[in-house]
Amino acid sequence: MSQPIANTVTSPGKPAAVPGISRFVDLVADKLLATEAVFRHHLDSDVPFIHQAGDYITKGGGKRVRPALLLLAARLLGHDGDEEVTYGAVIELIHTATLIHDDIIDHASLRRGQATLNNLWGNNLTVLLGDWIYTKAMQMALSHGQIEVVRRLCDATLKMTEGELLAFQRLGVIDLSVDEYFAIIDRKTAHLFAAACSIPTLIQPLRPDAAPFLDRYGRALGICFQLVDDLLDFTARESELGKPVLSDLKEGKLTLPLILLLPRVRPDERKLIATVLEDRSFSRVSAQEILDLVHAEGTLDEVREMAEGWASRARQELAFFPACDARDALEVAPDFVLHRRS
Amino acid sequence: MSQPIANTVTSPGKPAAVPGISRFVDLVADKLLATEAVFRHHLDSDVPFIHQAGDYITKGGGKRVRPALLLLAARLLGHDGDEEVTYGAVIELIHTATLIHDDIIDHASLRRGQATLNNLWGNNLTVLLGDWIYTKAMQMALSHGQIEVVRRLCDATLKMTEGELLAFQRLGVIDLSVDEYFAIIDRKTAHLFAAACSIPTLIQPLRPDAAPFLDRYGRALGICFQLVDDLLDFTARESELGKPVLSDLKEGKLTLPLILLLPRVRPDERKLIATVLEDRSFSRVSAQEILDLVHAEGTLDEVREMAEGWASRARQELAFFPACDARDALEVAPDFVLHRRS
Numbered sequence: 252m253s254q255p256i257a258n259t260v261t262s263p264g265k266p267a268a269v270p271g272i273s274r275f276v277d278l279v280a281d282k283l284l285a286t287e288a289v290f291r292h293h294l295d296s297d298v299p300f301i302h303q304a305g306d307y308i309t310k311g312g313g314k315r316v317r318p319a320l321l322l323l324a325a326r327l328l329g330h331d332g333d334e335e336v337t338y339g340a341v342i343e344l345i346h347t348a349t350l351i352h353d354d355i356i357d358h359a360s361l362r363r364g365q366a367t368l369n370n371l372w373g374n375n376l377t378v379l380l381g382d383w384i385y386t387k388a389m390q391m392a393l394s395h396g397q398i399e400v401v402r403r404l405c406d407a408t409l410k411m412t413e414g415e416l417l418a419f420q421r422l423g424v425i426d427l428s429v430d431e432y433f434a435i436i437d438r439k440t441a442h443l444f445a446a447a448c449s450i451p452t453l454i455q456p457l458r459p460d461a462a463p464f465l466d467r468y469g470r471a472l473g474i475c476f477q478l479v480d481d482l483l484d485f486t487a488r489e490s491e492l493g494k495p496v497l498s499d500l501k502e503g504k505l506t507l508p509l510i511l512l513l514p515r516v517r518p519d520e521r522k523l524i525a526t527v528l529e530d531r532s533f534s535r536v537s538a539q540e541i542l543d544l545v546h547a548e549g550t551l552d553e554v555r556e557m558a559e560g561w562a563s564r565a566r567q568e569l570a571f572f573p574a575c576d577a578r579d580a581l582e583v584a585p586d587f588v589l590h591r592r593s
Numbered sequence: 594m595s596q597p598i599a600n601t602v603t604s605p606g607k608p609a610a611v612p613g614i615s616r617f618v619d620l621v622a623d624k625l626l627a628t629e630a631v632f633r634h635h636l637d638s639d640v641p642f643i644h645q646a647g648d649y650i651t652k653g654g655g656k657r658v659r660p661a662l663l664l665l666a667a668r669l670l671g672h673d674g675d676e677e678v679t680y681g682a683v684i685e686l687i688h689t690a691t692l693i694h695d696d697i698i699d700h701a702s703l704r705r706g707q708a709t710l711n712n713l714w715g716n717n718l719t720v721l722l723g724d725w726i727y728t729k730a731m732q733m734a735l736s737h738g739q740i741e742v743v744r745r746l747c748d749a750t751l752k753m754t755e756g757e758l759l760a761f762q763r764l765g766v767i768d769l770s771v772d773e774y775f776a777i778i779d780r781k782t783a784h785l786f787a788a789a790c791s792i793p794t795l796i797q798p799l800r801p802d803a804a805p806f807l808d809r810y811g812r813a814l815g816i817c818f819q820l821v822d823d824l825l826d827f828t829a830r831e832s833e834l835g836k837p838v839l840s841d842l843k844e845g846k847l848t849l850p851l852i853l854l855l856p857r858v859r860p861d862e863r864k865l866i867a868t869v870l871e872d873r874s875f876s877r878v879s880a881q882e883i884l885d886l887v888h889a890e891g892t893l894d895e896v897r898e899m900a901e902g903w904a905s906r907a908r909q910e911l912a913f914f915p916a917c918d919a920r921d922a923l924e925v926a927p928d929f930v931l932h933r934r935s
Contacts, residue, residue, distance in 0.1 A: 405732035
């Protein structure tokens with residue numbers, strides 16, 4: 252997907268894959284476009300490389316799920332100012348900086364169908380660019396003087412980095428437990444989703460009563476999102492995903508479909524997975540052999556059911572809020588997350 | 594130097610190299626120790642790697658020049674609270690994160706006489722650790738609710754990263770101009786010094802009247818510091834510097850002593866420098882050949898004079914303030930910067 256959600260999901264010529272999903276962003280389409288403009292505007296500097304890379308990043312697009320959630324949560328609380336647009340851009344910048352540094356670590360050469368920044372400009376410039384974007388995001392977040400929002404963003408960013416560190420240290424490990432897996436994805440993904448959804452409760456007029464519900468909504472949705480992400484690595488076509496399938500295993504990352512499968516298979520089947528983890532390539536074992544194993548054991552379906560469970564948990568939190576268009580959209584968001592193809 | 598300044602410069606058994614230099618930190622020795630404790634305390638997490646790396650970083654020490662300047666400027670303005678201790682630790686954490694990412698970029702294996710983090714733990718963990726420390730510093734800076742201070746820190750960090758980006762893009766270039774060199778060191782080094790010195794004007798009671806003087810003081814001192822840093826790469830002994838001499842040239846970095854020298858030398862002498870820049874090693878040209886050239890042209894003395902000029906500029910700004918012990922110490926700080934050996 253090479254376009255922001257506002258353009259992709261709602262564009263007339265391209266019907267959404269699942270009916271109703273377009274409603275998820277329709278309500279905040281204008282604000283999402285404003286967020287995109289703020290995102291682009293601030294991804295710039297008089298340092299020529301930053302300008303150039305900023306263009307490239309913006310053109311690369313992304314699903315803009317986090318800003319969409321932030322804008323919807325703001326609407327749910329009756330906010331209609333500029334702050335949520337700024338914070339939407341900020342949260343997408345933080346997410347962008349993380350992806351940029353992740354791609355260095357994963358030695359990734361493709362993301363969303365285009366060359367990664369590290370692939371184009373090398374690791375060194377890319378490390379510095381990620382640093383610059385993180386700091387720029389914090390600088391922008393400070394612009395409305397709401398210090399609690401900046402605190403929330405720092406806390407979420409720290410958790411995210413800790414998740415990445417934990418994940419990196421368990422790379423190539425075949426006995427990663429289900430608990431460890433969830434501890435990693437909670438930090439790596441769910442906390443930033445929770446921040447996106449609950450930041451509007453920190454905008455004046457403050458809504459501390461709503462904070463725990465939106466926080467839990469975002470966290471459950473974030474876990475759902477990561478489970479689906481990990482599923483897509485097995486099920487998506489490369490043309491849809493914008494990167495090779497089974498990338499995770501090749502990078503040494505054991506995800507839930509394989510973690511659930513490992514205790515149930517024969518030693519020789521276990522060996523297939525161990526070999527890919529060891530080789531970090533499909534030179535001795537083919538991707539198809541791994542896919543056949545996963546399909547035979549049915550763990551993809553189990554993980555999908557778990558993702559649906561987290562989607563339900565997210566939806567339940569919305570009962571706290573009176574019925575309104577924004578609540579409807581937030582109820583549809585988990586479907587978008589579950590049915591997305593990239 | 595493997596110990597914080599408070600211990601090294603003022604320790605009774607180790608007389609300071611230049612009389613009076615110890616006065617630079619004596620006044621704030623207690624607060625500098627408190628800063629060190631805050632620095633160590635916050636460089637920690639329940640992620641085991643962060644704890645381990647935090648220990649290693651703290652043991653590695655550093656000159657702690659930036660926190661010392663911040664604490665002295667706070668004393669100059671009559672502040673005596675906890676904020677300056679926090680901000681001292683914050684500014685040292687930001688500086689630390691920068692060094693950690695720089696060492697990756699420079700492929701450095703030694704800093705302050707001990708193995709760099711990238712050397713010990715590899716680039717990937719080190720990228721994430723740097724990200725974590727930057728964010729932790731911002732989180733700490735937010736703790737006193739003084740948003741202007743956090744803004745100042747973000748601005749300085751952005752400038753610093755831009756300086757690194759500009760420097761990296763001019764790596765290996767033999768025709769780097771004097772203007773370009775100063776534009777780089779101003780962003781890379783001087784802005785963080787200026788932030789350290791002027792942040793106390795943003796602590797209650799605010800002192801906007803003092804801000805431009807302390808800002809210019811810090812900026813001039815920062816440029817002086819970087820000129821001396823670049824000189825030390827030619828003049829220091831490896832045992833003092835904690836890293837090999839002539840590292841800069843080997844890394845492709847042209848610094849002022851060579852920039853001034855190049856237009857004056859014969860083509861065959863120019864070729865010597867070009868060869869090292871090209872090879873990124875002293876395999877075809879020895880370090881001694883380069884040192885002989887620099888000594889023959891006397892550009893080290895010229896750069897030292899320029900550094901002394903910036904030291905004077907810094908001192909002049911202090912005339913704005915009434916005479917007091919903190920002003921005396923800030924007047925001595927440029928001597929410390931000029932005469933330091935590492």
